Amino acid sequence: MKIAKEFKWEMGHRLPFHKGKCKNLHGHTYRCMVEIDGAPDENGMVLDYYELKRIIDPIIEEMDHSFMVCSKDTELMNILKSLETKTVVVDFDSTAENICLYLLDRIKKAGLPENIKKVKVRVLETENSYAEDELSLR
Numbered sequence: 273m274k275i276a277k278e279f280k281w282e283m284g285h286r287l288p289f290h291k292g293k294c295k296n297l298h299g300h301t302y303r304c305m306v307e308i309d310g311a312p313d314e315n316g317m318v319l320d321y322y323e324l325k326r327i328i329d330p331i332i333e334e335m336d337h338s339f340m341v342c343s344k345d346t347e348l349m350n351i352l353k354s355l356e357t358k359t360v361v362v363d364f365d366s367t368a369e370n371i372c373l374y375l376l377d378r379i380k381k382a383g384l385p386e387n388i389k390k391v392k393v394r395v396l397e398t399e400n401s402y403a404e405d406e407l408s409l410r
């Protein structure tokens with residue numbers, strides 16, 4: 273049985289390697305759908321939506337109203353440091369695909385109950401495009 277919940281955050285980024293407009297500093301209203309797959313418990317719940325929110329919200333909160341920057345983007349790292357603005361420093365370029373893998377890793381590390389066998393994350397950068405991947409937990 274699968275259940276899912278959608279989360280949303282505002283975040284700036286840039287893709288320094290990009291030949292088009294995405295090399296510029298810009299932001300998105302990101303959305304992600306977190307889907308978990310497992311056996312329902314004796315109350316008929318795979319996981320209480322409240323519990324799912326309790327696990328995922330802190331990860332989303334770290335990114336909300338921040339600027340995601342790759343540690344190799346030294347020019348931008350220095351600017352963000354001088355601005356003393358909220359940043360999320362990562363070791364990858366902030367493509368939707370990489371953010372999706374990042375979220376899967378963070379969710380795995382946050383820990384989900386034993387009955388959850390799989391987690392799937394879909395990251396939407398715009399209304400019209402998404403990246404999605406899934407992870408087996410057991």
Ligand SMILES: Nc1nc2c(c(=O)[nH]1)N=C([C@H](O)[C@H](O)COP(=O)(O)OP(=O)(O)OP(=O)(O)O)CN2
Pocket residue numbers: 287294298366367368369397398399400401
């Ligand atoms: N495979 C990927 N392609 C692109 C990514 C990405 O993460 N993975 N990212 C970008 C840019 O960040 C860009 O901001 C988003 O591009 P795009 O979807 O083309 O944005 P638009 O607003 O122009 O498009 P809509 O049609 O409004 O969705 C580029 N490519």
